[in-house]
Amino acid sequence: MLIWITAIILLIILFIWIDFRLGKKYFNKKAPVFSYETNVSDMKLMTEGKQFFDLFFKDLMRAEKTIHICFFIVGNDAISQEFFRILQTKSQSGVQVSLLMDWLGVLKVKRKYLQRLKLSGVKVKKANKPKFPFLFYQLNRRNHRKIAIIDQQISYLGGFNVGKEYLGADQKLGHWKDYHIRLSQPNLARVMEEIFSYDWKEKGPAPTSNNKCATENNSALAITEAGQLEINMIDWINQANDSIIIGSPYFIPTKRVFLSLMAALGRGVKLTVLVPEKADHLFVKSAALPFLKKIIKHGASVYYYNHGFYHTKVIFIDHTWCDIGTANFDQRSFLYNQEVNLIVTNQKLIEPVNKAFSNDLADSYQLTEKAIQQMPVSTKIASIISRLFHRLL
The missing domain is CATH 3.30.870.10 (Endonuclease Chain A)
Structure with missing residues (x-):
């Protein structure tokens, strides 16, 4: 009996793995690439x-x-x-x-x-x-x-x-x-x-993509699904020369995005991350801890928002470029979800967003590597468990 149950479980796991792999390949190939400047x-x-x-x-x-x-x-x-x-x-x-x-x-x-x-x-x-x-x-x-x-x-x-x-x-x-x-x-x-x-x-035609580089353009809509945002995010991070600021309810980057952040820290870019102290979903907070611990160790400043729940999705690059939209800084948004973000370089438009973020930092406290080490055993166990399915978070 135990053999049959084990066999059934293994078949279900195999089915899910094949389904997920083939589905990812299908939707990545099908997904249109479009943006609008x-x-x-x-x-x-x-x-x-x-x-x-x-x-x-x-x-x-x-x-x-x-x-x-x-x-x-x-x-x-x-x-x-x-x-x-x-x-x-x-x-x-x-x-x-x-x-x-x-x-x-x-x-x-x-x-x-x-x-x-x-x-x-x-x-x-x-x-x-x-x-x-x-x-x-x-x-x-x-x-x-x-x-x-x-x-x-x-x-x-x-x-x-x-x-x-x-x-x-x-x-x-x-x-x-x-x-x-x-x-x-x-x-x-x-x-x-x-x-x-x-x-x-739920099918074509895709939104118009103009991809123009006219000098009068100060903004662009990035319309993404099925892995496009991961590519965009790596490109944006690689452009940073001075600073990267990230505000998100979740911090669970893909391996490629995380490597880009580490490379940015390595070339002297100042990295600031603001995430909520509270969690609205099981495992998302614990899943972020290994990433946060590592970037803190390499010089990043990480803050916990403790004035309620922080659901903002915003990124600043070099204080001259701002991304605001629907996408979280997590693998689900990068790889699977349908998202839309607005990238703005007009300083007059960025100013109120920057001011709002500064106010959010004032309602936060800085997270340290020592504080992570002193977290409860239950949190550390949850962090380990979350690694098994962090690609779905």
């Missing part, structure tokens, strides 16, 4: 949930023609229901409303709420439902983009989803810090519409 002149940064929802809901209520939204997570609480009511109201008034949500991220939403949306005329779709072939791989491939396009004029992207935790109403996580941006430029809204359409159809 442009000139951004107006960008509003929001760092608090109330600030985000107040402005976002006002823009939704002002919509006259179209509302296209993609969220990774939508909750089953009061703010989520208010969001649904607004979409229903706008749809009933004649506005074309489409809502795309990640299949895994909306499991908590009751079916009756989705039915009400559909009955009001809202087009609702769940992205990336796992299916054969490559079932296990697709379970790990999430649409992590959090974007909205209103009347083809206003667009949003960043870290906020819809739920009470983003308002700081989750007792465990407390105050929630995130970065989300509002852009009021038709050319960017048009590209965001293409991204939304691509995700909605």
Whole structure:
């Protein structure tokens, strides 16, 4: 009996391994490569949930023609229901409303709420439902983009989803810090519409890629999935001459990205990393410890945000270049998730982001190698266990 059970377990593990390997190969080959360079002149940064929802809901209520939204997570609480009511109201008034949500991220939403949306005329779709072939791989491939396009004029992207935790109403996580941006430029809204359409159809055509190097361009949208972000991240890190600053809820880089960071430290680049002291998922904090310990040993400055939960996704290179968007600094975002990030070199636009990050550092404390060594045995054991599946974190 034991032999049969062992054989079945080994077959399941073999199936998962083959499924994952072949799925990765298939989606990496299939994934389009696209980016869009442009000139951004107006960008509003929001760092608090109330600030985000107040402005976002006002823009939704002002919509006259179209509302296209993609969220990774939508909750089953009061703010989520208010969001649904607004979409229903706008749809009933004649506005074309489409809502795309990640299949895994909306499991908590009751079916009756989705039915009400559909009955009001809202087009609702769940992205990336796992299916054969490559079932296990697709379970790990999430649409992590959090974007909205209103009347083809206003667009949003960043870290906020819809739920009470983003308002700081989750007792465990407390105050929630995130970065989300509002852009009021038709050319960017048009590209965001293409991204939304691509995700909605789950197949081509891919968003327009202009890849121009015009001197007037100060920004670029990086639209990534299936390993593209890892390549981008290595390129960005390799360009650093003076400093690299990373703010992320997770710090679980791929081997190639981590080697690039170590090389940057080796050539004298100052590395600063800000991550939350609290963890919102099992093992993600412990999985980061070996990486954090090593970069600290080689001269990096690492800070724990202890004023609630830190969900920001931001990178600064040499104080002249800023990346802000939907991607975490982890292997899931680098290798599997569908993400969109905005790279900005306009100093006037970077200034409020830099100021917000400085405020976040003030709400943090520096982590030392000694402090990591003195962490509880349970944390160290979790760190060891997390190495077995860190590629899925």
